[in-house]
Structures are given as structure tokens and as C-alpha cells.
Amino acid sequence: MRFIKSGLSSSAISKIFSLKLAYSVGAVTIGMQGLPAVAAPFTNLLPAIAQPTSGLTAGGVMSSNSPESRMADQLANQGVRAFTGGNQEAAFGYWQQALSLYNAAGDLAGEGRMLENLSVIHRMTNRSDEALSLVEQALALYETLGSADDQPSLYLNLGSAYQMDGRPLAAIAAYSKGLSIYQRHSDEAGERIMLSLIAQTYTDQGDYAQSIGFQQQALEISQHIGNREAEAEALSELGYAYVMIDQPAKAIGYFQPALALFRAMNDRAQEVATLNNLGRAAALNHDSAQALSAYEQARVIFKAMDRPVQEAHLLVNIGQAQVGAGQIEGAIAAFQQAVDISETIRQQQPVMLPLPPRLEAAYRNLATLLQQQNRDEEARQVLSLI
DSSP states (O other), rough: OOOOOOOOGGGGGOOOOOOTTTTTTOHHHHHHHOOTTTTTOOOOEEEEOOOOOBOOOGGGOOOOHHHHHHHHHHHHHHHHHHHHHHHHHHHHHHHHHHHHHHHHTTTHHHHHHHHHHHHHHHHHHHHHHHHHHHHHHHHHHHHHHHGGOOOOOHHHHHHHHHHHTTOOOHHHHHHHHHHHHHHHHOHHHHHHHHHHHHHHHHHHHHHHHHHHHHHHHHHHHHHTTTOOOOOOOOOOHHHHHHHHHHHHHHHHHHHHHHHHHHHHHOHHHHHHHHHHHHHHHHTTTHHHHHHHHHHHHHHHHHHTTOOOHHHHHHHHHHHHHHHHTTTTHHHHHHHHHHHHHHHHHHTTTSSSOOOHHHHHHHHHHHHHHHHHTOOOOHHHHHHTTT
16 A cells, blocks of 8 residues: 655645745745545645735835836735635736736836746646746846845745746755745744754655655754644654655654644544554554554544545555454455445446556455465456456
């Protein structure tokens, strides 16, 4: 069973962003949750919007007060409201209009803000070239104004665009620049976000030692500022990293407190993801009892959530753990239940689709165990379903 990553996966990078109102001073993102692998992904990251500040842009540069700029300010904020209401298309239109008005007024700061926001839309709709081009234009404008070094959210957007464009080293450099700005301003919430992003980028590159170092810093800040969601996310990421460097016992030590936090927050999706990860780590640590306990708890949640596909995947995990524990009859029962659920789902489909590899394993494992008990006819019937 693959591990479920509950932090910022590369597939989620397009949804990491910071939006800006008119006259904004910068913005900070909110953490994200997810459930890939066993269940479907994942990730709803909302922008945390900076508040207007007396006509000042980031870096203290005065925004134009012309009629065009004032109208653009209204459109910019309408765009943010549309975006947070889920209407990206309307937001894009408002921001394009605002960009034109800021340009006509010679308001470089306003142009930069809208270029950033438009870049976010492009990134969320998987147009990486356009996203990167726009955020780089925003950077150039801020550099002209001398305000780039006071724009940490710019570097969040820039780093995320680089990451989506397949340029992890450039992403790390951008995130690191944003991190230094947040540190200079003693903004621990911003520091935590940048540290998490740097750690995730290293994880995506398979550099788990670097990832652990940055994620540990993110964990300490999360605990210091009392952000339980971020703390749980960091604990999960650390658990994943330690599994990947073959230290499952240490991974369990991170998954367990993460599980407790997700339960305390009543986050069922993350609870079930963490239970799966805990079960897998326990199995790798040769603790079949702990693995089975975690998997069974996860299965109960999936049944309550009416997620039969995910329940079937958990049953495969349970069956494999029971095989490892020598509980062959239990394993046969688990694999049989996985097959039964799978067949029920397949019969409901208008066209019979090939089995996913994970579920096909349930059929083959069940057949092998039946053959070992000289139940050859039952085994043939199971294999005929594949």
C-alpha cells in the first residue's frame, strides 16, 4: 500500500498561492489537507487576504490615487470576492480590467498585484508558462519600485510557479528569499509556510534529509504559535520522510501525535490517511498487531464515509498484514471482501473497466491462498473475474 502524503504534494503546488487586495501589504496562505492514494485527493487551499492600508502597497510605496486607480481598486477587490466565492472566471475578468486601469494610471504597484493574482489563476488551471511569465513580470515591477524585498507573498507565488514548471531549484531559491523576508519581519506564520514549502520541494526531489531539517523547523514554529493544523501536517510529513529513509519506528513516533491532532480537530479525511500511514509504518516495523489495528480503524471510517473503493483498498492492506501475521483464514476473508466490493462496483459500471493494480492484487492474493488450501476450483473462479 502506498503511503498517503498529507502535506503539499507536487500535484497540489498549483493551489498554493497568495492573493492581494487593492493596497495590500502582502498575504499569507493557509495550510492544506489531503487524502491521495487510498482515497481521492486532496487540497483546498484558501487565500488569506491582506487588508487595505491607507493607500500603501508593500514596501511602503504609495499607490496612485487617480480615478483609474480607484476604479481598478474596486475591480481588484471584486475579483478577490469572486475568487473566494469559487468563481475563478469572474475573478480573472475583474483582475484583467483592473490591470488595464492600473497600467493606464501608471500605477506599477497595482499592476504588480494584478499580475500576481492573474498568475494564480493560470497556475490553478495548469497553464504553467503563463503563470510564470506573469509573476516574473510582477517581480520586475516591484524591483523597479524598490519594494521586491518586502514582498514575501510574491516569492511564494514565484516559487510555486517554478515548482509547477518543473524547476525545483529555482522554487527553493524563491521560497528561501520569501523565508528570509518573513524572518526579518519576525512573521512566524509566514516562516512556517515557507519552511514547509521548501521541505516539500526537497521531498519531491527525494532529498529526505534536507526535507526533515526544514520540516522540523516548521513543526517547532507550528507548536510555538499554536497552529494545530500546521503541527499535524508537519508531523505527517516527517513521518512520511522517515519511512522513506527506512526508519519506520521513528515514523510511527510522528504519525501517532499527528493522528491525535487530526482526531481532536475532527478531520476525518486526515485521520483515515494517517491511520493508513501508521498501519503501513507498523507493518514495515514488523508489528502486525499495530498495523492491523490501524487498518481496521481506517476501514471503519471509510465505511462510515460510504467510500467502498477506499474500503476495498484497506481490505487489501488488512489481508497482507494478516498474511504477515500468519492469520491465513483472516487474510482469505479480507481479500474475499475486497473482491466482493470490487465486483459490486464493476457491475454498476456501464462498461467493464480493467482492475486497478491494487485491487487486482486482492484477486491474485486470494487465489494463491485458496490454491495453497487445495481449493483450486474456487481459485480458478476468482482468477476468471480479472
